Amino acid sequence: MNTKGTHIDNKKPFLVVLGAGESGIGAAVLGQKQGFDVFVSDAGEIKENYKKQLADRAIAYEEKKHSLDILLSANIVVKSPGIPRKSAIVQQLITQNIPVIGEIEFAARYTDARTICITGSNGKSTTTMLTYDILKKSGLNIGLAGNIGRSFALQVATEPFDAYVLEISSFMLEDMDTFRADIAVLLNITPDHLDRYDYKMDNYVDAKFSITRNQRKDDFFIYCKDDPETLKGLARTPINAITYPFSQQEVVEPGAYLNKDKEIIITIPNQEKFIMSINDLALQGKHNVYNNMASGIVAKIWELRNESIRESMGEFVNIPHRLEHVTRISGIEFINDSKATNVNSVWYALESLPEKIVLIMGGVDKGNDYHMLKELVKMKVRGIVCLGKDTKNIHNAFEDDTEIIVNTQTMSEAVQIAYHIAQKGDTVLLSPACASFDLFKNYEDRGDQFKAAVREL
Structure with a gap:
């Protein structure tokens, strides 16, 4: 001491x-x-x-x-x-x-910078990084903080910015009091961390919606109109801010939607309409269309040029450990998705990749319900390599959906077995659906060990 x-x-x-x-x-x-x-x-x-x-x-x-x-x-x-x-x-x-508060709340008391706060069960790191990339490339004096990068408080203390893009978890939102987001983004809400919320989904939804707390009528709230839990929360939560929804299922104006030609359309009052084909996005997959819509709305609120937004969306390189391409060996792709610590993240990963897939999953199971993955596993997964001390739930969930389920205790063993199961043209995907604390320091350590094991093949 x-x-x-x-x-x-x-x-x-x-x-x-x-x-x-x-x-x-x-x-x-x-x-x-x-x-x-x-x-x-x-x-x-x-x-x-x-x-x-x-x-x-x-x-x-x-x-x-x-x-x-x-x-x-x-x-x-x-x-x-x-x-x-x-x-x-x-x-x-x-x-x-x-008084017991969080770091975000504390830091916000000592800065007048504008805040763009992004939360959601899935996609928030990618959307935070993409939003930051778009705004920074447009010449804005902007910081990146929250659940990603260096802390908000340290930046406020040592190198203040005019605005910050903050990735905000539900845990952080619990410790807010007077904090106000100038722009709040809620991407989606799916079951996660329910042990923290007395296993009640409504409690978790309410925690996510606290991102709108203290917002004023000239602030902005951006949300997914296709997400059932978000709509339920919206029905019981008073929103003071200007709302901009995004959807892939219906036309929303103002807001963002996908037209019949598979183009993202973003309309904000008194601004030129934004149009971009999803084929031109750097990040592919249905979930990344949503992420781009949310980031695009933020960029339009900041009145950035359409050409600048398109350029960033077309060139963006995703964060490490989130559908990160590692290498190709003998015609087999290796993808590191170690950041996928819940079932919904794995669903997004499987949905965005072509079949056939050898899936490495497992770790500390937070009471996962694997039911939502069963159809995708049947369609796309050649085999599952379980990694971790408790794999019983994975076996019970998928024993009828895929021919091969193998248990392993180290990352090196998991990668070698996955490599032998895979065939030319397949993808070996690390997408655990679980926390990492049984065998690894954190999800970064798990992803780094995966990449090291792949390079040793």
Whole structure:
């Protein structure tokens, strides 16, 4: 424990940061800059690079425990989104009337920058990156933060931008209070993290819709009109902002839709109509049409030129670990989709790829319902390679839908077996539908090990 400087200046307000990950370090740096006496507490081990950042700024911290006496003397607490509000430590703080907020909320209090906030069960990282790419290439002074890249708070503290594109998870939304999104995007809502929401879908939907909280009548809310859970949430949630829906099933104006010629049409009042064939998109697949529609609406709200938007949509390179092409060996494509940690993400991956597929899946099952994948597995999947300690649910779900289901315990073994099952013209797809924590540090580590194992074939 490095307690040097722990709440020694009674003239300064005392900020406690729970969790010393990317968001926590950013909150600590911003808090110090704003005149707080700062203390960082992490129940786990703090990474060396984060320790160095704290030490370089003489910010006190502890690891592998929470010192309750210090925490309860805080004026305000910024917590990691990974710590549930119902956890014992957070409930003790709340009982003592100590405000507990998230890093996004905290950072927003110290910037006048405009915010474009993107959430959804699937596609939010891709849409966030695509939106950022379009706006940055148009010459805007724009930052990228939230659930992706460097923390929002750190950027506000050290290199402020005029606007930010923020990828926002439902966990982050739980810790919002006064935060307001200038532009809020809700891509879709499918069952995910239900263990965090008492296994009630309505609770999860309400968490997602809190992205519209505090919006004013001159703000914007962009949503998918084809998504059933979004429509249900919309029916019970008052929206103050200007709404722009997008759809592939019907004509929506203003908003975005797909016409009979398979062109994306975006109409925004008092602006030239945007038209682009889906064949010209860099990102292919039905789900990516939705992602491009959402990003396109944001770009049109910013009044960017149609030519600039088309150019970005046509040249965009997707983020790592999301349908990432690795290589081709003996006529077999290898695709890294390690970021697919829920069933719906795997559905999108299978839907966007040609048959035949050897699917590597498995990990920490969050109560997955695999029913939605059964038809695609029957149509497209040659075999399933299970990776992880608990593969029973995968076997039960798909034993009648594909001829081969094999268990493996390491990524190297999984890749080798998938390679032997696959035939020329097939795709080996890592798309786990599960969290990674049984065998890997995180989904990035899982994806990196997949790519390394493929290159060793």
